[in-house]
Amino acid sequence: MELKRFLLVLTSTDDQSILPAAVELCKAAGGKLFAMFVIEPDQVSRSAVLAGQDVNVLRDATEEEGWKLLYLVEDDAVENGVWTSLHLMEGDPLKLTMRHVETYQIDALLIKKKDESMGMFVSSSVPVIGL
């Protein structure tokens, strides 16, 4: 099976460290990179309570950080001649990922290896590559 359409899934617990590897992989495969940042409302609410912050302020900050990650990966992708499409969504990462896999006919998921991403490995209908 040839892998040409990759979905990079990012959440607020991710950082820039996995972006270069995602771009390199797509470049090496001659593939397209769909990058999605998911804002998790429950996570934002919990963090706001713990930090004593206004939930809307924290949500806006999370969204802005998400866009930064997306534009960073896009900038790197363009430098490397990799086609990209950016998506910022709000909801459950697993459900949104599965929906994107169908909508954009994704061949493989790119995710950071972490405890919370175990569900992706179990539920995904396409190969999952941990970065």
Next chain:
Amino acid sequence: MQLKISEYLKPEAIMMEIKAKEKIAAINELVAHMVENNMVSDGDEFINALAKRENLESTGIGDGIAIPHARTNAVRDLILAFAQSPQGIDFSSIDGKPSHIIFLIASPESQKSEYIVALAKLSRLLRKPSVREMLRSAKDREEVMDIIRRNED
């Protein structure tokens, strides 16, 4: 990083009704306007940098918004431009809808951090339905500036 969109968007970089009907023509029209106003040192290089991105991604982020952007030394500082398109332009948006509001962002190669922050702040601002609606129906440059000043952090 503290960065205000309203500090980088100059009134002379606002076009209230762009004539172009497709994206490359729209980019050319916006850049020509910026060259006329001495905001861009090399219009051809700037258009090439923007076109390179358009070939590798969709800068139409959906909901009637497009944000063509590039890092290029054809500009001397981080700059923004705005255009309204009443008829809408096909920017190959992820939701398939035509873009009625176009924000163009560019920075020199060396100002990557500011460039990324500006893109992120603008994208977040434009996700607010009320802001999009106000910008789409704004009547003049002052109103556009006022909407951005009032709604950014």
